[in-house]
Amino acid sequence: MLTLTNVQIMYDRAIEAVRDVSLTVDGGRIVALLGSNGAGKSTLLKAISNVLYPEEGEVLHGEIALDGRNLLTMSADAIVASGIVQVPEGRRLFPLMTVEENLTMGGFLKSRGDVSADLDRVYAMFPRLKERRNSTAGYLSGGEQQMAAIGRALLARPKLLMLDEPSLGLAPQIIDQIFETIVALNRDEEMSILLVEQNASLALQIAHYGYIVENGRVVLDGPAERIAGNEDVKEFYLGFSEAGARKNYREVKHYKRRKRWLS
Amino acid sequence: MDLFLNLVASGLVIGSIYGIIAIAFAVIFKTTGVLNFAQGEVMMLVAYVSWSLGTELSLSFPVLVIVSIGVAALIGIIVERLFIRPMIGQPIFAIVMVTIGLAVMLRSLIVIFWGADAEPFNAAIEGGLVEIGPVVLFTEQLFAIILFFAIMTAVFLFFRFTRIGIAMRATAMDETAALLMGVDVRRISALAWAIAAVVSGLAGITFAIMFSRAPDLWFQGLRAFPATILGGLDSPLGSGFGGLIIGVIGDLSEGYIGQGLKEISGFIVIIIVLMVRPYGLFGEKELERV
Numbered sequence: 001m002l003t004l005t006n007v008q009i010m011y012d013r014a015i016e017a018v019r020d021v022s023l024t025v026d027g028g029r030i031v032a033l034l035g036s037n038g039a040g041k042s043t044l045l046k047a048i049s050n051v052l053y054p055e056e057g058e059v060l061h062g063e064i065a066l067d068g069r070n071l072l073t074m075s076a077d078a079i080v081a082s083g084i085v086q087v088p089e090g091r092r093l094f095p096l097m098t099v100e101e102n103l104t105m106g107g108f109l110k111s112r113g114d115v116s117a118d119l120d121r122v123y124a125m126f127p128r129l130k131e132r133r134n135s136t137a138g139y140l141s142g143g144e145q146q147m148a149a150i151g152r153a154l155l156a157r158p159k160l161l162m163l164d165e166p167s168l169g170l171a172p173q174i175i176d177q178i179f180e181t182i183v184a185l186n187r188d189e190e191m192s193i194l195l196v197e198q199n200a201s202l203a204l205q206i207a208h209y210g211y212i213v214e215n216g217r218v219v220l221d222g223p224a225e226r227i228a229g230n231e232d233v234k235e236f237y238l239g240f241s242e243a244g245a246r247k248n249y250r251e252v253k254h255y256k257r258r259k260r261w262l263s
Numbered sequence: 264m265d266l267f268l269n270l271v272a273s274g275l276v277i278g279s280i281y282g283i284i285a286i287a288f289a290v291i292f293k294t295t296g297v298l299n300f301a302q303g304e305v306m307m308l309v310a311y312v313s314w315s316l317g318t319e320l321s322l323s324f325p326v327l328v329i330v331s332i333g334v335a336a337l338i339g340i341i342v343e344r345l346f347i348r349p350m351i352g353q354p355i356f357a358i359v360m361v362t363i364g365l366a367v368m369l370r371s372l373i374v375i376f377w378g379a380d381a382e383p384f385n386a387a388i389e390g391g392l393v394e395i396g397p398v399v400l401f402t403e404q405l406f407a408i409i410l411f412f413a414i415m416t417a418v419f420l421f422f423r424f425t426r427i428g429i430a431m432r433a434t435a436m437d438e439t440a441a442l443l444m445g446v447d448v449r450r451i452s453a454l455a456w457a458i459a460a461v462v463s464g465l466a467g468i469t470f471a472i473m474f475s476r477a478p479d480l481w482f483q484g485l486r487a488f489p490a491t492i493l494g495g496l497d498s499p500l501g502s503g504f505g506g507l508i509i510g511v512i513g514d515l516s517e518g519y520i521g522q523g524l525k526e527i528s529g530f531i532v533i534i535i536v537l538m539v540r541p542y543g544l545f546g547e548k549e550l551e552r553v
Contacts, residue, residue, distance in 0.1 A: 051442045053352075080445030092440040094433045096547060105433050108426065109445040156445060 007062035017043040030193040032207035040216040083159030091149040095138030106155030122151035143174035200237035270518040276404040278510020279411030284487035285502035287463035294455040303484015304369035309335040309464025339460030381477035489529035501545020
């Protein structure tokens with residue numbers, strides 16, 4: 001449903017953040033976008049939502065389309081209305097508003113009836129949020145904030161939900177809960193998910209398909225199991241090293257493989 | 264005691280005017296981060312247009328108010344579209360400079376159009392005196408106070424309960440996040456300017472009725488400025504109360520201490536208050552969670 005074709009993104013017309021990226025998110029799938037810091041993952045999500053311009057970012061080449069509709073010419077609110085909703089990196093709740101006001105903002109484009117029905121749905125999904133509905137969002141714990149951020153996005157009734165590092169800075173238990181929610185949304189509501197993560201092993205466990213981005217380019221893509229089985233991915237992303245036998249050569253080998261990986 | 268009460272009452276009257284203008288400052292600052300130095304001039308323009316409508320068409324006062332609200336909203340939207348929209352993405356300081364230029368321009372345009380003479384604003388409320396205990400007020404003075412509280416209530420309800428009002432607060436806190444919720448941020452900016460023009464315009468009309476429609480009306484905008492700083496630039500309601508405080512302190516100091524203090528007492532108050540609370544009495548301190 002979502003396709004990016006040869007997308008190039010520059011900041012300030014000087015810094016190339018994304019170079020020639022093509023990717024596809026098919027309907028009803030979970031697609032993981034993996035890569036280290038500064039690889040261009042968040043930039044891609046911002047480009048899809050068309051919110052690059054406040055940071056002087058610009059898509060110079062390529063196409064971004066949803067079911068054939070060109071997203072590059074659509075404004076951010078029209079993109080939300082078309083069903084692409086993002087949970088931004090670092091949650092970005094409105095800190096001085098209550099949890100419920102935050103959630104309500106997610107339904108800004110929806111009718112009053114939809115909003116109150118969806119509020120109940122989100123509260124059922126995250127009972128913790130119901131308890132804290134009148135608390136100031138800025139004072140919530142990290143996990144609660146992430147739940148609120150996801151809940152807020154759900155009020156926009158997304159067809160494609162994009163999550164930017166939902167596991168960032170959270171306790172393992174909370175991460176499990178968040179990821180179970182993502183799986184449930186995909187399974188029960190057939191919501192398509194584009195999941196940006198640094199935690200590759202976690203993301204590959206739930207994803208159907210994965211892309212690995214480095215220095216603004218896709219270096220590897222394929223079904224999640226195949227990516228998880230790739231030797232290089234194992235070493236660079238999943239933390240399995242070939243420690244032991246050939247210790248002396250390891251540094252050299254690592255360097256060479258890293259080089260091949262990037263070229 | 265009678266002197267005290269009458270000074271407080273007249274302070275509340277002028278304080279209401281300051282307060283309403285201060286709300287206008289705060290609405291624009293809160294949603295767009297711009298300090299609109301032309302707010303007093305926008306207010307004056309609305310009052311002049313309203314005066315012309317009142318004299319030419321001899322509308323009744325309620326009708327005149329409703330028409331003026333429409334005119335003011337239109338003026339706000341046009342000003343935002345012509346002068347502020349093209350500046351989006353430029354440094355805030357540059358935008359503030361544009362508002363200063365706009366202020367000078369509007370002042371001159373008004374003199375060119377309407378001349379430099381003061382005229383009484385006659386399309387007024389039924390004149391007369393109202394006695395409340397020992398306090399004696401003109402009807403239009405009482406109207407200023409009522410208008411102040413009506414606008415305060417409306418602003419509170421708007422930002423607290425309406426969807427677009429909540430969206431304006433959200434945009435103020437995090438513009439990109441608001442964009443991601445589907446808020447059209449440019450429309451929010453236009454709306455803020457429209458609200459500010461309406462609110463300050465009503466203050467301008469009331470002030471012109473109390474005194475006269477004169478080309479120095481814009482100066483009230485400058486007088487209301489300490490009120491906004493005192494109440495908190497990002498707090499419309501706080502700014503409103505700041506206006507009352509500045510108004511009352513101004514009249515009391517003039518009445519008890521001496522002539523001329525009215526002009527500077529407000530600034531003395533804000534200097535002292537800002538030393539203790541740099542973000543104003545009701546301003547929002549940056550929220551930090553550890």
